Amino acid sequence: MAISKDEREREAVRVSSVRKSIKERIGELRHIADERRAEVTAIGRAFWDDISVNADNADDIIETAASMAQQEHVLMGQERSLRVAQDGLRKLQRVVDSPYFARIDFIEQGQLEREAIYIGLTSFIDPHSDEILIYDWRAPIASLFYDYPPGPATYTTPEMDVSGELLLKRQYIIKSGKLQDVFDTGISIGDEMLQQILSRSADEKMHSIVTTIQREQNQIIRDDRHKVLVVQGAAGSGKTSVALQRIAYLLYKYRTTLSADNMILFSPNSLFSDYVSNVLPELGEANMQQTTFQDYLAHKLSETGLAIEDPYDQLEFILTGDEEDAAYEARMQGIRYKTSAAFLQVIEAYGEQLKTGGIRFRDFAVGKKVLISAEQLSERFYAKASSQSIGDRMERLTEWILSQMDDIQADVQKRFYRKMVREPKYIGTEQEMKRMSKSKAHKAVAPLREQAASLAYIDALGMYRDLYAQTGLHQALAEQAGQSLPPAWETIRSFTIEALDQGTMLYEDATPLVYLKGLVEGQLRVGKIRYCVVDEAQDYSPFHYAYLKKLFPRARFTLLGDWNQGIFTHANANTGEYASISELMKEDETETIRLVKSYRSTREIMEFAGQVLPEGEPVEPFSRSGEAPRLLRAADETELSRLVAEAARKRRDGGASSVAILCKTERETERAHGLLLPLLPELQRIHKLTQHYEAGVMILPAYLAKGLEFDAVILYDAGRSVYAQARERKLFYTACTRAQHHLDVCYQGELTLFLTGK
Numbered sequence: 194m195a196i197s198k199d200e201r202e203r204e205a206v207r208v209s210s211v212r213k214s215i216k217e218r219i220g221e222l223r224h225i226a227d228e229r230r231a232e233v234t235a236i237g238r239a240f241w242d243d244i245s246v247n248a249d250n251a252d253d254i255i256e257t258a259a260s261m262a263q264q265e266h267v268l269m270g271q272e273r274s275l276r277v278a279q280d281g282l283r284k285l286q287r288v289v290d291s292p293y294f295a296r297i298d299f300i301e302q303g304q305l306e307r308e309a310i311y312i313g314l315t316s317f318i319d320p321h322s323d324e325i326l327i328y329d330w331r332a333p334i335a336s337l338f339y340d341y342p343p344g345p346a347t348y349t350t351p352e353m354d355v356s357g358e359l360l361l362k363r364q365y366i367i368k369s370g371k372l373q374d375v376f377d378t379g380i381s382i383g384d385e386m387l388q389q390i391l392s393r394s395a396d397e398k399m400h401s402i403v404t405t406i407q408r409e410q411n412q413i414i415r416d417d418r419h420k421v422l423v424v425q426g427a428a429g430s431g432k433t434s435v436a437l438q439r440i441a442y443l444l445y446k447y448r449t450t451l452s453a454d455n456m457i458l459f460s461p462n463s464l465f466s467d468y469v470s471n472v473l474p475e476l477g478e479a480n481m482q483q484t485t486f487q488d489y490l491a492h493k494l495s496e497t498g499l500a501i502e503d504p505y506d507q508l509e510f511i512l513t514g515d516e517e518d519a520a521y522e523a524r525m526q527g528i529r530y531k532t533s534a535a536f537l538q539v540i541e542a543y544g545e546q547l548k549t550g551g552i553r554f555r556d557f558a559v560g561k562k563v564l565i566s567a568e569q570l571s572e573r574f575y576a577k578a579s580s581q582s583i584g585d586r587m588e589r590l591t592e593w594i595l596s597q598m599d600d601i602q603a604d605v606q607k608r609f610y611r612k613m614v615r616e617p618k619y620i621g622t623e624q625e626m627k628r629m630s631k632s633k634a635h636k637a638v639a640p641l642r643e644q645a646a647s648l649a650y651i652d653a654l655g656m657y658r659d660l661y662a663q664t665g666l667h668q669a670l671a672e673q674a675g676q677s678l679p680p681a682w683e684t685i686r687s688f689t690i691e692a693l694d695q696g697t698m699l700y701e702d703a704t705p706l707v708y709l710k711g712l713v714e715g716q717l718r719v720g721k722i723r724y725c726v727v728d729e730a731q732d733y734s735p736f737h738y739a740y741l742k743k744l745f746p747r748a749r750f751t752l753l754g755d756w757n758q759g760i761f762t763h764a765n766a767n768t769g770e771y772a773s774i775s776e777l778m779k780e781d782e783t784e785t786i787r788l789v790k791s792y793r794s795t796r797e798i799m800e801f802a803g804q805v806l807p808e809g810e811p812v813e814p815f816s817r818s819g820e821a822p823r824l825l826r827a828a829d830e831t832e833l834s835r836l837v838a839e840a841a842r843k844r845r846d847g848g849a850s851s852v853a854i855l856c857k858t859e860r861e862t863e864r865a866h867g868l869l870l871p872l873l874p875e876l877q878r879i880h881k882l883t884q885h886y887e888a889g890v891m892i893l894p895a896y897l898a899k900g901l902e903f904d905a906v907i908l909y910d911a912g913r914s915v916y917a918q919a920r921e922r923k924l925f926y927t928a929c930t931r932a933q934h935h936l937d938v939c940y941q942g943e944l945t946l947f948l949t950g951k
């Protein structure tokens with residue numbers, strides 16, 4: 194809705210005046226920061242001068258200590274105030290050219306005056322008048338902007354609900370300190386603004402969406418009632434965006450008690466981590482810890498020395514295998530079983546059984562010399578009442594081993610001392626030789642202490658192997674847990690043992706092993722994490738969730754995923770498992786929210802992709818129109834490369850800044866890259882270890898493009914023989930939905946049945 198010329202003029206004047214106040218404040222803060230910095234440097238320099246160090250007399254020592262403590266106190270105070278000034282400065286510098294993006298006029302029930310609330314990235318109070326010139330988008334009252342059209346409205350503060358009437362909703366585009374556009378919005382937040390933002394070119398980094406957060410997204414961002422929040426959101430519905438704005442919101446709301454260190458985000462790969470790395474800094478917050486589940490497992494299993502299979506290698510196996518092959522079928526059964534809740538129950542039963550026997554210990558040894566044998570450790574461990582938890586008993590055992598190390602150290606020290614006395618090269622007083630032999634003995638025994646403290650004497654890997662190698666053990670545990678084993682169990686058993694004996698670990702074995710390790714070591718928890726956010730949640734198995742819950746027992750979880758994009762086997766096998774997530778998490782306070790509106794792709798692309806999954810989760814495209822996806826047929830491979838290269842050039846020359854050629858597998862990517870490179874010399878190849886990509890034309894397997902988006906997507910070969918199995922539908926769907934503006938589907942021979950429907 195356009196606004197009058199006078200009103201626009203008034204708004205432009207306000208922009209200038211707020212900007213002027215911010216600039217003044219920046220000047221003041223700069224001055225304060227300079228002063229504080231000078232004081233900190235001066236105090237630091239004078240620190241030692243002002244302190245009289247006299248260590249001869251007890252009174253002097255006390256006085257010196259007191260004077261040091263006082264100086265330190267002053268220094269810390271000045272440093273704190275320097276930090277506050279610098280923080281304030283940074284925040285204002287970031288917003289000075291675009292101080293706010295919205296305004297709402299609200300009249301509270303029972304009040305006579307309407308209040309104009311201006312909303313921006315950070316709040317700003319005029320220090321002279323104390324007037325709030327800008328509210329932070331995360332302030333309670335700002336939620337009115339995202340949640341309501343003009344009319345009756347309510348917002349929630351920590352103390353109460355405040356009701357009233359929303360009289361106006363206005364949006365601004367302010368650039369370089371000048372008001373460029375202003376318009377009033379009605380029902381939802383600026384379709385107009387959203388259209389503008391979404392029609393922009395996708396660059397290689399994701400951006401914040403604060404100016405156009407939609408109501409249903411805001412509900413997720415601000416939810417802090419539920420311990421587990423599950424979001425099923427269509428492709429491009431803003432799950433990742435919402436996850437990041439939510440983190441910023443929580444950091445603001447709980448700013449005195451919560452920091453970025455208390456949060457962890459699990460992302461699908463490092464490329465994705467890089468892709469989203471700008472959003473929180475754009476919002477003025479520090480990035481939280483980001484990791485991939487694979488990295489987490491590798492870190493936990495580092496001391497086993499095993500080479501853990503990469504999840505993408507597992508996927509490559511799944512996608513390139515032959516369904517008729519019995520070995521392939523057995524591995525698939527194995528993957529499904531080992532990622533299931535059934536196997537989790539078996540491991541839990543195993544944990545119970547280990548309370549009374551079966552824990553494998555390793556000899557505690559230096560080289561070949563056994564200091565404490567595995568039998569001794571086992572005897573000591575099981576001598577304690579089985580009512581005590583395994584963790585508690587392990588702790589006692591570690592303490593005992595450490596006390597044995599004290600005895601060993603005393604012995605080693607004596608031997609060092611005797612050697613020194615005997616050997617003429619050591620000259621010194623008796624006291625000096627004692628001190629030296631003590632320090633040498635301490636150093637010699639330190640690695641042993643470390644071994645004990647890191648519980649290296651427990652053989653978790655051996656116990657995991659027992660689950661497959663010990664006749665009847667697995668069957669008995671499964672029976673006890675009321676679970677049945679997969680039909681190809683014998684084959685699964687033998688290839689699992691074979692892999693372990695070769696020093697490798699299949700990806701599906703890694704989480705169960707880490708879980709078992711945690712059960713016997715009693716050290717599963719990572720205490721400081723209070724919020725755990727999992728993106729692409731559909732690719733995690735029930736086993737993964739049980740593990741995360743054990744790992745972060747006190748954390749609140751936000752799980753965001755799309756069952757339509759489940760590309761790993763366990764997800765394919767168990768579509769729609771949200772109900773079981775809450776069961777696994779053992780939390781009553783679980784809320785599931787669905788996001789059906791999709792913002793990334795044009796209506797034409799979403800409708801095209803929708804044919805691939807006729808029975809999938811519902812998706813409603815945001816009304817943005819574009820060119821219909823093109824189907825480009827080639828008779829053979831040479832023609833296919835030519836078509837793909839032509840399409841890439843067309844998109845690039847047409848202004849697309851990111852163009853992705855998506856293949857099905859790494860194997861296909863490698864071949865296609867070789868064929869395309871002479872035709873497209875600028876082509877970037879992206880593989881699983883790539884950490885960062887530049888805008889331009891790139892080629893990668895579709896599964897690595899998860900979570901990312903590109904201006905234009907070209908499917909390398911959507912031929913009938915390439916995308917043929919039912920399990921590949923979701924991958925194909927994921928590939929199509931990476932496109933923002935253009936989708937070209939190239940294929941050789943006949944088109945995949947996913948699109949022809951026959």
Ligand SMILES: Nc1ncnc2c1ncn2[C@@H]1O[C@H](COP(=O)(O)OP(=O)(O)OP(=O)(O)O)[C@@H](O)[C@H]1O
Binds near residue numbers: 758899
């Ligand atoms: N409220 C919004 N305002 C502006 N842009 C939005 C909004 N919501 C989502 N978008 C944009 O839509 C695109 C898709 O968002 P995002 O990647 O967060 O979706 P997703 O649900 O995680 O997608 P997928 O599951 O397909 O990876 C991004 O470009 C994002 O900036």
